[in-house]
Amino acid sequence: MPFVSSFTVPLSSRPLLRLQEIRAIEAVEVPLADPPLMERAGAAIARAVIAHVPPGGLVCVLCGPGNNGGDGFVAARRLLALGRRAVVIGRFDGGGSGGEAAAAREAFVASGGVMLAGPDALETPPAAIVDALFGIGLARPIGEPHASWIEWGLAQTAFKLAVDVPSGLDADTGRCTGPCFTADLTSTFLADKPGLHTLDGPDRAGKVVVDSLGIDPRRHDLGLGRLLGLDAFADHLQPRRKNTHKGSFGHVLVVGGAPRMSGAAFLAGHAALATGAGKVTLCALDPNILSFSPVHPELMVGNAIPERGVDVLVVGPGLGASDPARALLARLLPSPLPLVLDADGLNRLAVDAELQESLRSRPIPAILTPHPMEAARLLGTEVAAVQNDRIAAAQELARRYRAHVVLKGCGSIVADPDGTWAINPTGNPGMASAGMGDVLSGLLGSLLAQGWPVPLAARFGTFLHGAAADRLVAEGIGPIGLRASETVAAARQLVNEWSERNRKAL
Numbered sequence: 001m002p003f004v005s006s007f008t009v010p011l012s013s014r015p016l017l018r019l020q021e022i023r024a025i026e027a028v029e030v031p032l033a034d035p036p037l038m039e040r041a042g043a044a045i046a047r048a049v050i051a052h053v054p055p056g057g058l059v060c061v062l063c064g065p066g067n068n069g070g071d072g073f074v075a076a077r078r079l080l081a082l083g084r085r086a087v088v089i090g091r092f093d094g095g096g097s098g099g100e101a102a103a104a105r106e107a108f109v110a111s112g113g114v115m116l117a118g119p120d121a122l123e124t125p126p127a128a129i130v131d132a133l134f135g136i137g138l139a140r141p142i143g144e145p146h147a148s149w150i151e152w153g154l155a156q157t158a159f160k161l162a163v164d165v166p167s168g169l170d171a172d173t174g175r176c177t178g179p180c181f182t183a184d185l186t187s188t189f190l191a192d193k194p195g196l197h198t199l200d201g202p203d204r205a206g207k208v209v210v211d212s213l214g215i216d217p218r219r220h221d222l223g224l225g226r227l228l229g230l231d232a233f234a235d236h237l238q239p240r241r242k243n244t245h246k247g248s249f250g251h252v253l254v255v256g257g258a259p260r261m262s263g264a265a266f267l268a269g270h271a272a273l274a275t276g277a278g279k280v281t282l283c284a285l286d287p288n289i290l291s292f293s294p295v296h297p298e299l300m301v302g303n304a305i306p307e308r309g310v311d312v313l314v315v316g317p318g319l320g321a322s323d324p325a326r327a328l329l330a331r332l333l334p335s336p337l338p339l340v341l342d343a344d345g346l347n348r349l350a351v352d353a354e355l356q357e358s359l360r361s362r363p364i365p366a367i368l369t370p371h372p373m374e375a376a377r378l379l380g381t382e383v384a385a386v387q388n389d390r391i392a393a394a395q396e397l398a399r400r401y402r403a404h405v406v407l408k409g410c411g412s413i414v415a416d417p418d419g420t421w422a423i424n425p426t427g428n429p430g431m432a433s434a435g436m437g438d439v440l441s442g443l444l445g446s447l448l449a450q451g452w453p454v455p456l457a458a459r460f461g462t463f464l465h466g467a468a469a470d471r472l473v474a475e476g477i478g479p480i481g482l483r484a485s486e487t488v489a490a491a492r493q494l495v496n497e498w499s500e501r502n503r504k505a506l
């Protein structure tokens with residue numbers, strides 16, 4: 001029997017709020033809420049602990065100096081009231097009370113709760129650790145004593161729950177700014193946060209559960225960011241009408257394939273065909289390229305750009321940096337056809353003001369698919385600067401190049417020229433292998449050829465590709481050794497399954 005774990009795909013899209021947007025909700029709701037939001041947050045944590053920890057197990061709550069710590073004190077007090085074993089580890093200098101967090105601390109102590117000065121004082125190993133050290137108020141890398149507590153916590157086999165955000169993780173960017181907690185479950189409040197879903201976030205947060213604390217988020221400005229779910233694509237994931245022909249599904253032209261790099265163009269073309277493009281032609285720079293692929297004889301292969309009949313351009317896979325490559329870009333960027341620009345196409349664009357102007361002036365904005373290094377070149381900066389704030393980097397690229405941007409990597413960001421953005425929750429580290437980007441380009445071209453609106457194609461192609469890789473991993477194929485070409489058949493299977501499911505739902 002092959003190893004099979006469950007494959008689940010995120011079904012529902014949801015808002016992702018950045019710090020300022022969360023703070024704006026707090027400013028309105030905290031003064032009005034009865035019971036107070038901290039009380040509700042603490043109750044939610046206590047419920048989550050009870051759901052995961054058998055009675056009798058010791059729950060150790062690490063509490064920090066702010067409201068995140070306040071949530072932890074409320075949770076500990078409630079656990080005690082429910083007959084659970086709970087202690088707090090916390091150290092608070094200075095006496096002055098005041099503020100909700102201090103009141104929560106006093107209420108915990110008044111109810112007979114025990115506060116220890118460090119994990120050394122624990123008499124038994126905990127069954128659960130609740131990280132209530134820092135949440136959205138993290139202002140700098142975590143120092144002592146909290147850093148040692150985190151290190152101790154990570155060494156325990158206990159169930160680990162993070163309150164709002166794993167301490168040390170930046171809720172906006174997903175960056176660890178120093179020592180950082182790693183949770184099995186993050187219970188996040190009011191709304192979901194982007195930092196839980198990109199860069200280091202998915203490694204640190206574990207499963208993310210959103211608790212609105214009884215606040216209807218629709219009463220507030222939900223910002224421009226979303227976490228993608230399958231529901232966002234339902235209108236376009238429909239079964240095919242019977243009365244159709246290959247012309248109904250568009251003709252994709254893949255331009256790339258310089259000497260020794262023709263595989264990239266083949267992968268993109270293969271992905272486009274397998275996900276529904278009516279016809280695919282490869283225009284390769286390699287003069288010695290085979291005129292047909294024995295593996296995929298459906299692909300039309302040559303060295304020329306067809307005079308007519310093409311509906312969508314995918315430019316870049318294996319394009320290289322030669323003068324003929326530049327000439328092709330200069331010819332194709334002003335085209336009125338939908339365009340996906342990837343890989344060497346992006347690298348050349350980064351250093352060529354004329355090409356940049358053609359791109360910006362296109363009647364239909366292109367889709368650019370940079371990985372962080374390509375994004376850094378396009379922004380004239382370093383990879384670290386891109387990764388410091390992936391959302392801001394993708395938004396800046398989208399604005400500067402007037403294009404839809406897929407900034408690839410763990411938690412790919414999709415950004416549009418109007419400032420809207422999304423994070424893709426699908427995908428896994430099996431995708432960190434050569435050729436994956438070429439497959440993505442082909443998928444995007446295929447969706448455009450089949451009439452998907454450009455912003456939605458950028459989102460769905462990214463979602464589909466990651467979900468395909470996730471399904472393969474669930475079937476025991478990867479993550480180690482997962483090959484780009486394997487994701488193509490899995491994407492085909494998913495796109496058919498999802499379309500068929502929508503037929504049944506009609």
Ligand SMILES: NC(=O)C1=CN([C@@H]2O[C@H](COP(=O)(O)OP(=O)(O)OC[C@H]3O[C@@H](n4cnc5c(N)ncnc54)[C@H](OP(=O)(O)O)[C@@H]3O)[C@@H](O)[C@H]2O)[C@@H](O)CC1
Binds near residue numbers: 066068135136164
């Ligand atoms: N508002 C509400 O009612 C609600 C809030 N909620 C909860 O509150 C959380 C936000 O609370 P928060 O704003 O108090 O920030 P929090 O994350 O506790 O940290 C700030 C404190 O830490 C300190 N500090 C920062 N970095 C530090 C470092 N590296 N090392 C050491 N100290 C550091 C900082 O002090 P300072 O920077 O001034 O030294 C300040 O004292 C949120 O995530 C959610 O859990 C929910 O219950 C919903 C209702």
Ligand SMILES: Nc1ncnc2c1ncn2[C@@H]1O[C@H](COP(=O)(O)OP(=O)(O)O)[C@@H](O)[C@H]1O
Binds near residue numbers: 407409431433436439
């Ligand atoms: N750790 C990861 N988690 C999720 N997706 C990943 C991960 N690593 C890579 N990917 C995805 O795989 C693809 C890799 O693209 P790219 O880096 O351009 O590969 P290549 O240039 O080798 O074709 C992107 O879509 C990226 O988002």
Ligand SMILES: [K+]
Binds near residue numbers: 131133163166167
């Ligand atoms: K926390």
